[in-house]
Amino acid sequence: MSRYDPSAFPPFAVTVDLVVLTVRDHALCALLVRRGEPPFQGYWALPGGFVRPDEGLAEAASRELAEETGLRAHSAPGHADTGVHLEQLATYGHPQRDPRMRVVSVAHLVLAPDLPTPRPGGDASSARWAPVGDLLGDAPADGVPLAFDHGRILADGVERARSKIEYSSLATAFCPPEFTVGELRRVYEAVWGVVLDPRNFHRKVTGTPGFLLPSGGTTTRQGGRPAQLFTAGGATVLNPPMLRPEA
Amino acid sequence: MSRYDPSAFPPFAVTVDLVVLTVRDHALCALLVRRGEPPFQGYWALPGGFVRPDEGLAEAASRELAEETGLRAHSAPGHADTGVHLEQLATYGHPQRDPRMRVVSVAHLVLAPDLPTPRPGGDASSARWAPVGDLLGDAPADGVPLAFDHGRILADGVERARSKIEYSSLATAFCPPEFTVGELRRVYEAVWGVVLDPRNFHRKVTGTPGFLLPSGGTTTRQGGRPAQLFTAGGATVLNPPMLRPEA
DNA sequence: TTAATAGTGTCTGTAAGACATTATAAT
DNA sequence: ATTATAATGTCTTACAGACACTATTAA
Structure with a gap:
């Protein structure tokens, strides 16, 4: 038994x-x-x-x-x-x-x-x-x-x-409520331990519907040209996914 | 405490x-x-x-x-x-x-x-x-x-x-030790509840290195033209993945 | 012959990778 | 001016989706 x-x-x-x-x-x-x-x-x-x-x-x-x-x-x-x-x-x-x-x-x-x-x-x-x-x-x-x-x-x-x-859009969980595309990219880079192309990354995340919502404001906390602020959009799944580089 | x-x-x-x-x-x-x-x-x-x-x-x-x-x-x-x-x-x-x-x-x-x-x-x-x-x-x-x-x-x-x-190549776990591309496709169709294009599927699985290993034999157990038999290859991860249709 | 499945080929659209260029701030 | 980061754009290539076509068996 x-x-x-x-x-x-x-x-x-x-x-x-x-x-x-x-x-x-x-x-x-x-x-x-x-x-x-x-x-x-x-x-x-x-x-x-x-x-x-x-x-x-x-x-x-x-x-x-x-x-x-x-x-x-x-x-x-x-x-x-x-x-x-x-x-x-x-x-x-x-x-x-x-x-x-x-x-x-x-x-x-x-x-x-x-x-x-x-x-x-x-x-x-x-x-x-x-x-x-x-x-x-x-x-x-x-x-x-x-x-x-x-x-x-x-x-x-x-x-x-x-x-x-x-x-998934879970990388936004590492960000404060409002964040820039560059800050989100640095999250991916830190978690994966790689360097990502800022231009292709920007195109990818802003082109995925529901991933990011513009909050209207801008910030210069990273130095350089003011960056748009975003909040996490409602989308939870990324399709097509963000590709992790080999090395 | x-x-x-x-x-x-x-x-x-x-x-x-x-x-x-x-x-x-x-x-x-x-x-x-x-x-x-x-x-x-x-x-x-x-x-x-x-x-x-x-x-x-x-x-x-x-x-x-x-x-x-x-x-x-x-x-x-x-x-x-x-x-x-x-x-x-x-x-x-x-x-x-x-x-x-x-x-x-x-x-x-x-x-x-x-x-x-x-x-x-x-x-x-x-x-x-x-x-x-x-x-x-x-x-x-x-x-x-x-x-x-x-x-x-x-x-x-x-x-x-x-x-x-x-x-992943886990769909082969639903197959017998030797299986055909068509049998593997029917596994995907049953698990996902969709119909897949046999030609694109064949191109995808045979073109992914390490997914399938030709075992040499053929079979006609499905009727029609004899099909090549394969065993599961060593690859466990599929990159790029097999895309699941929306509907 | 007919019907079934197997296997190969072609065309097209989407999107990722690899670049250049311009924009706007602080120093 | 210099330097930093942001944002947009172009070209090429990989690959999925949507087809047509040929091959080989059984009934």
């Missing part, structure tokens, strides 16, 4: 982990928190915590995000408010991923505009934005990998973000 | 549910099993079961698949053996999704070639292939929705399959 007696189910703990990404200083960065207790005490880890008995998974992810960053998230698409993008990423349940007990973690991906500075639980020394380039690969720049299997989770989250901005 | 005491974690059960898809008679079909016990007794549901304390999530999904269908799955890409494709789909954890207790289910997607007939646990009357067109939407053809939130899970799995065959 393949089904267990539900009243004799094995003991599982369920958590949510958050891959919170933003673009700072032309680099894709992830939010990390320092662990204050064993296991992996002193290691950097993804923010997260246990799911409560009466809350859903996205709800738990939202709550943890608010508790650790003060951000309000929305998982429904098409919003133009101040909430950041949140979506379920994947679930990690290797039997030995947590040495204490059997923990199944439902990872979520959060995309946020550049934030002033992390204020996780009010303790600034225990949180930081780290460029993902320093964290991925076999040799982390710090020399110390992330706690648990968070390196793998982070890699999966980064890959999800990199592929999703190809065929 | 955002973290619970791990020794006082709330009681969760963790299950895997399977969206097993195949193409039969020119239609995309999903494997359903009939529930023999409450809740939802007599309802059709997705196959699945509890994750055991010592096994991983993909491992549990593989085991349930073997138990209920006799299929052997592999989750690594690029295989050309007899195993079917298996990947994690998403996790569903609404607090009231199971009336008995708090159950978090990690859904998996399985793509398989057309199978002789379901032999789930040896009881043929309790399993069937159902065309997904009859199951999705507000009015299921049977008049009765699936158990639990399995209608939503199935819809998500179908959408995943529909989008993934656009930019």
Whole structure:
């Protein structure tokens, strides 16, 4: 028989982990928190915590995000408010991923505009934005990998973000409410780690219906000729997609 | 404080549910099993079961698949053996999704070639292939929705399959080890519910490097002029993708 | 012969890649 | 003036969509 007696189910703990990404200083960065207790005490880890008995998974992810960053998230698409993008990423349940007990973690991906500075639980020394380039690969720049299997989770989250901005308008989630074409292009360049042709990029994004809405204003915050300001349009899917260069 | 005491974690059960898809008679079909016990007794549901304390999530999904269908799955890409494709789909954890207790289910997607007939646990009357067109939407053809939130899970799995065959060679997972271009085209047509131009399709799939490998043989099992037989090539990603028609 | 499917070829429109050029600000 | 970025335009090439046509089998 393949089904267990539900009243004799094995003991599982369920958590949510958050891959919170933003673009700072032309680099894709992830939010990390320092662990204050064993296991992996002193290691950097993804923010997260246990799911409560009466809350859903996205709800738990939202709550943890608010508790650790003060951000309000929305998982429904098409919003133009101040909430950041949140979506379920994947679930990690290797039997030995947590040495204490059997923990199944439902990872979520959060995309946020550049934030002033992390204020996780009010303790600034225990949180930081780290460029993902320093964290991925076999040799982390710090020399110390992330706690648990968070390196793998982070890699999966980064890959999800990199592929999703190809065929969706999700790159605008990294931008403030009003942004210029150049700022959006620098988001793509930071997330993909490439250099894009400004002229072809401008033609592509302004030529895709519903991607950008002119807000009327202009800005010179980047220097040079004043640039038109836009807000994210209603379109969520890009067809044809934005092509990611090979190298 | 955002973290619970791990020794006082709330009681969760963790299950895997399977969206097993195949193409039969020119239609995309999903494997359903009939529930023999409450809740939802007599309802059709997705196959699945509890994750055991010592096994991983993909491992549990593989085991349930073997138990209920006799299929052997592999989750690594690029295989050309007899195993079917298996990947994690998403996790569903609404607090009231199971009336008995708090159950978090990690859904998996399985793509398989057309199978002789379901032999789930040896009881043929309790399993069937159902065309997904009859199951999705507000009015299921049977008049009765699936158990639990399995209608939503199935819809998500179908959408995943529909989008993934656009930019990957995953459609070959619906084909036998050797297949013709026409058979592969009929897979696309069944999964997407559209009619594709045979000539443009032939040009596209044979012109994409690594998608198809000529096996040397030919077949006339479809009638008409003998068709070349192919096996799945090593390529997993299609660039540029196969475009899904609008309507 | 007829009908079915397989395979190849041609034309056209769309859009991406690779450029040049002009426009408008700060210094 | 110089330099920075913004915005528009041109040319070429790749490729999808929409066709026509020939090839090879079974009934």
